[in-house]
Amino acid sequence: MAQMAFYFDSRVCTGCKACQVACQQKNELPAALVWRRVLTYGGGKWVDKGSHHVPEGVFRYFVSAACNHCAAPACMAVCPVDAIAKDDQTGAVWINQDICIGCGSCETACPYMIPMLDERTGKEVKCDMCRDYLAQDKLPLCVVSCNQRALDFGEQEALQAKYPDTTDAVEPLPLPTTAPSILIRPHQDAQKSGEGTGRILNLPYEY
Secondary structure (H helix, E strand, O other): OOOEEEEEEOOOOOOOOHHHHHHHHHOOOOOOOOOOEEEEEEEEEEEEOOOOEEEEEEEEEEEEEOOOOOOOOHHHHHOOOOOEEEOOOOOOEEEOOOOOOOOOHHHHHOOOOOOEEEOOOOEEEOOOOOHHHHOOOOOOHHHHHOOOOOEEEEEHHHHHHHOOOOEOOEOOOOOOOOOOOEEEEOOOOOOEOOOOOOEEOOOOOOO
């Protein structure tokens, strides 16, 4: 099985959310269901100098995050009805809507908080790597829609050779414990997972 993966270049991402909007439109998702989330992470402070304020350690960068289609997906391991599987051809982790009972076990287990309950159907949903597009030899729509070409997609080993200076541990993503299929070129101000001094600046559903 070839493991397909996403590459994200945080250095050039402008936070425009074109990838997020494209995903919403393709999958006909309501505002509360965000499968690809553009997170704004930042920190620092302003210091009062009496007559004015000056910045101290102020920084901000963006992270386009979705399901990482992990090699050892925690969501799949805990599903009580085996509704979650890895695609034999691409390694995409997907949820069988015919089997899912919407119990939320995958939501609790996923360190990236990716699966979400679709209240319209009572089923858990998430990014499936645009499996329908891959079957047509097309790229995932989020990748195609990125104006800055901050996203790329392909076999994980090929991407690692193409983009050697990458990581899978950038704040605000958690420390990797499930072998995520994501390669990130860090922003110049990026902080390592687990060592962050900032916070997510856009609230849930304000991605």
